Amino acid sequence: MSAVLTLLKPRYLSFRNRDPSARRGRVLKMAVLGAIGVLFWGGLFAITLRVLVYFRRIEELGDILAFKLLSMVFLTFLSLLIFSGILTSLSKLYLSRDLSLVHATPVPAYKIFASRWIESTIDSSWMVIIYTLPVFTSYGVIYGGGPIYYLGVLSNLVSLSIICSAISVLLVMAAVMIVPANRIKSIFVFLTLTFFLILFFAFRMLRPERLVDPEFFETTLVYFQALRSPAPAYLPSSWSFESLRSILTGDLVGGLFHSGLSWSFAGLLVCLIIPAANAVYFNGVSKTQTAASRLMKRPISRRSVFRKLPGPIGALVSKEIRTFFRDQTQWSQLFLIGALIVIYIYNFKVLPLEKSPIKTVYLQNLLAFLNMGLATFVLSAITARFAYPAVSMEREAFWLVKSAPITLRQFLWTKFLIYLTPLLILSEVLIVATNILLNVTPFMMGLSTINVLLMVPGVIALGIGMGAAYPDFKSENPIQSVTSFGGLMFMIISAVFIIAVLVLESGPVYSIFMAQYNGIPLTTGQWIWAAGSFFAAFIMCVLFFIVPMRYGERKLAVYLR
Amino acid sequence: MITLSGLTKRYGTIQAVKSLNLTIPKGEIFGFIGPNGAGKTTTIKMLGGIIAPTSGTVNICGIDMAAEPEKAKQKIGFIPDRPYLYEKLTAMEFLQFTADLYGFNRNGFIGKAEARLKQFSLIDWADELIESFSHGMKQRLVMASALLIEPEVLIVDEPMVGLDPIAIKMVKELLTRLAEEGTTIFMSTHTLQVAEDVCHRIGVINSGRLIATGSPEDLMHQADSTGKDLEAVFLKLTQE
Structure with missing residues (x-):
């Protein structure tokens, strides 16, 4: 046991030894992140409370709906924990950089496994537990759950986390016996996304919106029967759900029984994973040390189009594109973006506009206007994933950029141009395709395309600039830097930018649209207002295009000093 | 002290180390030299118990690394080339x-x-x-x-990388003294002068195969390069 604790020590000591001079910045970061966390937590609590209050008002059906929702929360909890457990345990057990160091010591492989598994369990579950607590607290408030209920919540969440983490690690160890760990991550993410997409389209094909449409509501009997059907008894999430439901309905014995089931299964799994790790873990680690070989080998073209660009810039562009497409972790992300575009456009296609009480032409153009915001929010998320970590992605190879005959400004603008082209095309495709599906007026089509053309450079410049201002060259996974303080600030500022542009334009756009719709010319005052607003929006776009890049350049230069 | 028998490691279709047989007695400094990608680090990692061989055995102080890895590792001081x-x-x-x-x-x-x-x-x-x-x-x-x-056995991958001349001199003296005190040292290096100065025996590995072993003088003799330095011997052996 002492070896397991010793192996956990570096993490604790690293936390304790954080740079004290950075304390002030850390406090600020913690305050911002904490405030956002509390807001999110409070919002979730308020929404759940409101939903449960609403359910309680429905006689007979209310409790069934509330407990059905609880059962679904547990099922989601189970899936999330297993998904996160697989990714975390893969990294901790097979891909960490300190594996050579610890495996060279005379500590049995199963003890190394045990310490990593404990870390993995905590890392993969703490956030899920914290952010589901408001849901469970709402149930406690509505159904008058006493201290026993809250103890039950904690006990069930912990046992379920242990079960999920153990199942994940068993799956990972089995998979690593067949495929090296560095391949599994990509394959797993790809399979999960495919599964999610199939589920999504199956769900959309069912047209769930018809359930609230009385015309399609043939019988309520089938609906009631579906709601009353119990959750599968063999699922660990069902035991936790039954345990809490029993406690809330006053059946303490039932609560303890189901909680006992959950804990005994968790214990059994822990007893299983240790001997399993003793048998196969080291072989998996050894296999993972195998040098990674390219999946698709083909000769590298020496006649690249980028050779026509000036020396260092051509080299950077060429390097960026090659490393991007050879990194298998990026493939699943590209697949996800493709899926996102299809889902996005498909959702517009199936909008039941004709059934709306608002006039169709008005609604179509209103949606088109709001769609500019939606599409640029999607763009922000994609920028956060790809452009924001672009500087940190240089990692320890950044010395090459520093020693090359290229300025930081050139370096950052090259990065900007690399991401601008594909993201601009993507945003315009989204806007034009959805506008065609909405059958908008030529004015709205023109406005949307020009707006996106002006806003996309601002969002990408913000991503590159903030990524340069808050770089993390030492991160094992720079993509995760988007979850850092800088990434969060990027998302917030980007949202403010998008909303500000739309707010500036909303008034004049409404006036112009209504004038066209009613065939009335605009007054001089309205023209001046429109010109002023559009000019202000344009200036804002230009500022967002320049200022973040300058800021990023300055901060990066200070960081490198 | 260290015995390697039929030690082989395959990475997919590539055979990084091919049937390596070697015995290093107590108190000996064994230098392991070879060109880049010859299989030095793979051998060192198998010796340190960090990766498992595809076939063959590693024996440290009479302990089989595969059968009792913790006991074997207890005897080893391991120094990788790029330590985390x-x-x-x-x-x-x-x-x-x-x-x-x-x-x-x-x-x-x-x-x-x-x-x-x-x-x-x-x-x-x-x-x-x-x-x-x-x-x-x-x-x-x-x-x-x-x-x-x-440790009773010291396994070192490229010990002199990044060290200043004072530290290099200190490490050379230290390795010699440790060997005199009975520590067995297995050292891979590209610095042929270091190998020549401190190693009792040197093994040359090329394309995963041990192509020559012996004292620096033996190697010169084997390579028919008497009177020349180890660099000339190394070049001759690895380019043949």
Whole structure:
């Protein structure tokens, strides 16, 4: 046991030894992140409370709906924990950089496994537990759950986390016996996304919106029967759900029984994973040390189009594109973006506009206007994933950029141009395709395309600039830097930018649209207002295009000093 | 002390090490030289028990690495070429971490750790975070931690990389003294002068196969390069 604790020590000591001079910045970061966390937590609590209050008002059906929702929360909890457990345990057990160091010591492989598994369990579950607590607290408030209920919540969440983490690690160890760990991550993410997409389209094909449409509501009997059907008894999430439901309905014995089931299964799994790790873990680690070989080998073209660009810039562009497409972790992300575009456009296609009480032409153009915001929010998320970590992605190879005959400004603008082209095309495709599906007026089509053309450079410049201002060259996974303080600030500022542009334009756009719709010319005052607003929006776009890049350049230069 | 029998490692279709047979007696410094990608680091990793061989055995002080890895590793001080160190730990905390993992006697720890840090000119940095260390300092710290546990076998991958001339001289003297005291040393290096200066025997590996072993004089004889230095021998053997 002492070896397991010793192996956990570096993490604790690293936390304790954080740079004290950075304390002030850390406090600020913690305050911002904490405030956002509390807001999110409070919002979730308020929404759940409101939903449960609403359910309680429905006689007979209310409790069934509330407990059905609880059962679904547990099922989601189970899936999330297993998904996160697989990714975390893969990294901790097979891909960490300190594996050579610890495996060279005379500590049995199963003890190394045990310490990593404990870390993995905590890392993969703490956030899920914290952010589901408001849901469970709402149930406690509505159904008058006493201290026993809250103890039950904690006990069930912990046992379920242990079960999920153990199942994940068993799956990972089995998979690593067949495929090296560095391949599994990509394959797993790809399979999960495919599964999610199939589920999504199956769900959309069912047209769930018809359930609230009385015309399609043939019988309520089938609906009631579906709601009353119990959750599968063999699922660990069902035991936790039954345990809490029993406690809330006053059946303490039932609560303890189901909680006992959950804990005994968790214990059994822990007893299983240790001997399993003793048998196969080291072989998996050894296999993972195998040098990674390219999946698709083909000769590298020496006649690249980028050779026509000036020396260092051509080299950077060429390097960026090659490393991007050879990194298998990026493939699943590209697949996800493709899926996102299809889902996005498909959702517009199936909008039941004709059934709306608002006039169709008005609604179509209103949606088109709001769609500019939606599409640029999607763009922000994609920028956060790809452009924001672009500087940190240089990692320890950044010395090459520093020693090359290229300025930081050139370096950052090259990065900007690399991401601008594909993201601009993507945003315009989204806007034009959805506008065609909405059958908008030529004015709205023109406005949307020009707006996106002006806003996309601002969002990408913000991503590159903030990524340069808050770089993390030492991160094992720079993509995760988007979850850092800088990434969060990027998302917030980007949202403010998008909303500000739309707010500036909303008034004049409404006036112009209504004038066209009613065939009335605009007054001089309205023209001046429109010109002023559009000019202000344009200036804002230009500022967002320049200022973040300058800021990023300055901060990066200070960081490198 | 170290016995390798039919040691083989395959990475997919590539055979990195091909049926390596070698015995290194107690107190010998064995130098392992070869061109880049010859299989030196793979062999070292198998010796240290970090990767498992595809076939063959590693025997350390009479202990089979595959059968009793913990017992075998207890005898080894391992120094990799590009060591990963916990950047947010201090030098002393890192030594404590290593000592705890090896079950090193806690009572004498502080004295011995300080002595090692002093030996490697790191005593003034004992309580500084490793992230502030230069590459050479990190290399010296890894050596200090490997020697702290007083190993019977020392496995070193490229010991001189990043060290200044003073540290190189100190390490050479240290390795010689450790061998005189009975420590068996397996060392891979590209610095042929170091191999010539400190190693009792040298093995030349090329394309995963051990192509020659012996004292520097034996190698010169085998390569028919009498009177020339080890560099000429190395070039002749590996380019044949």
